[in-house]
Amino acid sequence: MKVIIRRFTCFIAALALASLASAEDPSSAPASQTTGTPPRLVQPPALWHLYSGFGYGGAGGGYGEFLEEPINYEMRLARSSASGAWRFGGGVQFGSMDMKPPYQDQKEWARFETFGTVTRVFNPGGRLRPYLQGRLGLVRVHPRSELFYFEEPENLESGQSPTKATNGFGLTLQPGVEIGLGKTLALDVAGFWSVYRTGEYSLIPPLHGPIEPPLSSQDTVNNGQEWGVRVGLAWQPFAASPPEPLRAAPAVDPATGKLRPLPPPDGQRDAWGVRRSWGWATAEMLAINSVSSMVIEYVRDANFTQISPRSFWANLEEGFTYDDNEFRTNQLIHPFNGATYFNSGRANGIGFWGSSALAIAGAFMWECCGETHPISFNDQMSTSLGGIARGEIAYRISSLILDNSKRGKGRWGQEAAAFLMDPIRGFNRLVSGDMTEVKGNPADRWDWRPDFQLAVRTGARVIGEGESITENTNTYGFLEVVLNYGDPWEGERHRPYDRFDVQSQSNFGDKTRQGRLLIRGDLFTKPLGDGKKHVLTLQQDFDYIDNEAYEYGGQSFGPALLSRFRPSSSLSLVSRVQAYAIVLGAVNSDYAFIADVADRERYREYDYGPGAGGAVELYLQRKNLPLVTARYRVNWIDVSNGSVYDSPDMGLGLDASHVVQQANVKLELPVTRSLSVGVDGSLFFRRSHYDVTSATPELEPGRRTITQRNPEVRAFLAWTYNH
Numbered sequence: 031m032k033v034i035i036r037r038f039t040c041f042i043a044a045l046a047l048a049s050l051a052s053a054e055d056p057s058s059a060p061a062s063q064t065t066g067t068p069p070r071l072v073q074p075p076a077l078w079h080l081y082s083g084f085g086y087g088g089a090g091g092g093y094g095e096f097l098e099e100p101i102n103y104e105m106r107l108a109r110s111s112a113s114g115a116w117r118f119g120g121g122v123q124f125g126s127m128d129m130k131p132p133y134q135d136q137k138e139w140a141r142f143e144t145f146g147t148v149t150r151v152f153n154p155g156g157r158l159r160p161y162l163q164g165r166l167g168l169v170r171v172h173p174r175s176e177l178f179y180f181e182e183p184e185n186l187e188s189g190q191s192p193t194k195a196t197n198g199f200g201l202t203l204q205p206g207v208e209i210g211l212g213k214t215l216a217l218d219v220a221g222f223w224s225v226y227r228t229g230e231y232s233l234i235p236p237l238h239g240p241i242e243p244p245l246s247s248q249d250t251v252n253n254g255q256e257w258g259v260r261v262g263l264a265w266q267p268f269a270a271s272p273p274e275p276l277r278a279a280p281a282v283d284p285a286t287g288k289l290r291p292l293p294p295p296d297g298q299r300d301a302w303g304v305r306r307s308w309g310w311a312t313a314e315m316l317a318i319n320s321v322s323s324m325v326i327e328y329v330r331d332a333n334f335t336q337i338s339p340r341s342f343w344a345n346l347e348e349g350f351t352y353d354d355n356e357f358r359t360n361q362l363i364h365p366f367n368g369a370t371y372f373n374s375g376r377a378n379g380i381g382f383w384g385s386s387a388l389a390i391a392g393a394f395m396w397e398c399c400g401e402t403h404p405i406s407f408n409d410q411m412s413t414s415l416g417g418i419a420r421g422e423i424a425y426r427i428s429s430l431i432l433d434n435s436k437r438g439k440g441r442w443g444q445e446a447a448a449f450l451m452d453p454i455r456g457f458n459r460l461v462s463g464d465m466t467e468v469k470g471n472p473a474d475r476w477d478w479r480p481d482f483q484l485a486v487r488t489g490a491r492v493i494g495e496g497e498s499i500t501e502n503t504n505t506y507g508f509l510e511v512v513l514n515y516g517d518p519w520e521g522e523r524h525r526p527y528d529r530f531d532v533q534s535q536s537n538f539g540d541k542t543r544q545g546r547l548l549i550r551g552d553l554f555t556k557p558l559g560d561g562k563k564h565v566l567t568l569q570q571d572f573d574y575i576d577n578e579a580y581e582y583g584g585q586s587f588g589p590a591l592l593s594r595f596r597p598s599s600s601l602s603l604v605s606r607v608q609a610y611a612i613v614l615g616a617v618n619s620d621y622a623f624i625a626d627v628a629d630r631e632r633y634r635e636y637d638y639g640p641g642a643g644g645a646v647e648l649y650l651q652r653k654n655l656p657l658v659t660a661r662y663r664v665n666w667i668d669v670s671n672g673s674v675y676d677s678p679d680m681g682l683g684l685d686a687s688h689v690v691q692q693a694n695v696k697l698e699l700p701v702t703r704s705l706s707v708g709v710d711g712s713l714f715f716r717r718s719h720y721d722v723t724s725a726t727p728e729l730e731p732g733r734r735t736i737t738q739r740n741p742e743v744r745a746f747l748a749w750t751y752n753h
């Protein structure tokens with residue numbers, strides 16, 4: 031096999047070198063040299079190139095004495111010169127090598143590389159494009175083998191790597207050829223030879239001492255070589271750098287002296303003038319995962335980012351599992367990650383549904399190929415579905431903040447605030463020039479400044495555990511921000527998330543700062559009658575509540591009936607009646623520690639499961655200021671992972687379900703046109719049923735019911751703004 035690989039590499043190199051003599055750069059040939067028949071017109075090459083592919087080969091050097099069969103996956107991005115003859119770029123490579131017998135059953139050694147590239151392309155305008163590439167990179171070698179644990183995992187912090195890594199640098203020479211498959215896609219076949227050097231790595235296992243037979247004739251190793259073949263796809267969907275801003279000429283209407291509004295979307299550009307680019311959206315989504323893996327590996331030194339095609343395949347073989355991560359990680363941080371995938375699409379001119387597909391794809395790519403932990407079903411749901419909800423509200427809120435017509439410090443302040451709300455969009459506006467260009471705003475107000483109400487409340491909250499608020503209580507401060515975006519009764523259009531509500535509460539002194547994040551967004555809307563009183567919607571719900579007393583989260587979809595009544599000219603009553611299916615809900619539980627999870631590192635305190643629920647909400651307002659709010663929500667969760675256990679050998683069978691009820695009543699009294707004082711009371715009530723199906727010394731057969739009651743009272747000062 032090694033001989034075949036070497037011969038193939040030599041063949042590719044010879045093909046590339048031979049092209050030096052036979053293939054000219056069409057753009058460099060002077061007109062005086064073209065005689066006879068007219069020269070063939072060559073289509074200008076794409077300026078940007080995205081590559082993704084796999085490599086396999088042999089190993090040598092110090093590491094090659096005890097490691098074999100390197101396999102890797104790499105992604106790289108390059109920009110070509112105007113002629114297409116040169117490309118300059120960079121990328122990342124995730125690779126690994128197996129240990130040689132008799133240690134072949136030990137886990138692999140990972141080898142990462144972050145590199146820059148210089149590529150000479152011959153015949154850049156042709157269908158067959160030989161090239162010669164050189165790269166210089168930073169190398170990191172990190173074993174997964176238990177032989178090289180410096181400490182047992184149970185003695186380390188959760189997620190910390192039990193093996194040490196070593197860093198260095200590497201040099202690669204890669205001859206190859208691109209075979210055009212179409213206007214933007216090509217098959218890339220190449221040979222490669224790499225040499226790298228790292229810091230000294232001890233081959234004497236830290237916990238076990240010398241082993242028989244020894245891994246190598248040396249006690250330490252610091253160098254290695256790899257050679258082989260690489261096959262992948264080169265995609266050239268980019269005609270320019272990150273989507274150019276729309277250059278409306280002239281930007282100022284000479285008749286009025288005012289900035290012209292941006293043209294409406296035309297299928298090529300969105301309402302903000304951003305050109306649609308699936309290429310850049312995909313590149314950014316891949317970059318987010320790659321950079322995340324490298325940051326976690328280098329900075330956090332985690333035990334789950336030593337990824338390579340071996341871990342990809344192992345995860346795909348094992349399939350979906352559940353994990354044991356903290357509630358905040360699974361239900362809050364993962365949806366934030368999903369929002370970055372989603373906004374990779376939105377920031378590149380792609381609509382809601384296309385961006386949703388990117389969120390789902392990005393979540394799966396991370397679960398499958400971004401970590402060595404098995405694919406987590408709960409992460410896939412929260413990252414993708416939660417990412418869609420969080421991503422769209424981030425995009426919409428950043429649109430509320432932005433104003434292309436502003437100049438000076440005010441403009442920079444708005445751009446900075448929008449960047450914090452939607453970092454992917456902010457980055458694209460920075461590199462494309464949109465952040466500084468003065469021009470018009472979207473013509474349709476629903477793409478920029480629709481009707482909305484913003485309320486900010488701050489005060490104190492008292493939460494308890496027991497029948498009354500006086501039992502086992504604690505007092506904390508809080509800051510709550512509520513945005514009611516859009517008007518379903520007055521809206522001229524009804525696209526996804528043209529109407530949504532978001533409630534975010536920060537707790538001070540409680541176990542987590544982010545105590546609550548609730549999102550209710552309309553995906554489809556159907557006005558009933560004239561649409562002035564009743565509207566039927568399909569609503570997406572995102573729930574996250576985390577405090578010292580209880581935890582609740584979930585992703586839900588279902589129909590909702592929104593109604594508006596006007597008892598008088600100054601009063602309005604809005605109601606929402608909703609039913610929904612819970613795709614995956616999470617709630618704290620009494621027996622969740624028995625959850626069947628992959629690679630356990632901690633005992634989980636909450637259950638997972640699908641379910642169903644319903645909600646009723648009433649809002650009484652006077653002159654667009656809230657007076658009385660009442661909400662009731664009930665959820666039923668059938669536990670699929672957590673307090674579910676079936677072990678005939680141990681004589682134990684346990685099944686579980688939860689009924690969770692949440693109620694809230696709020697009263698606000700206006701003091702001025704925008705300020706008010708208020709108080710509200712809430713109750714969280716959980717009734718959990720645990721069905722014991724087998725007799726055990728600890729539990730008798732039958733149903734065990736456990737209830738949890740947590741009252742909460744808040745007093746606050748509120749500021750409300752209506753647009």
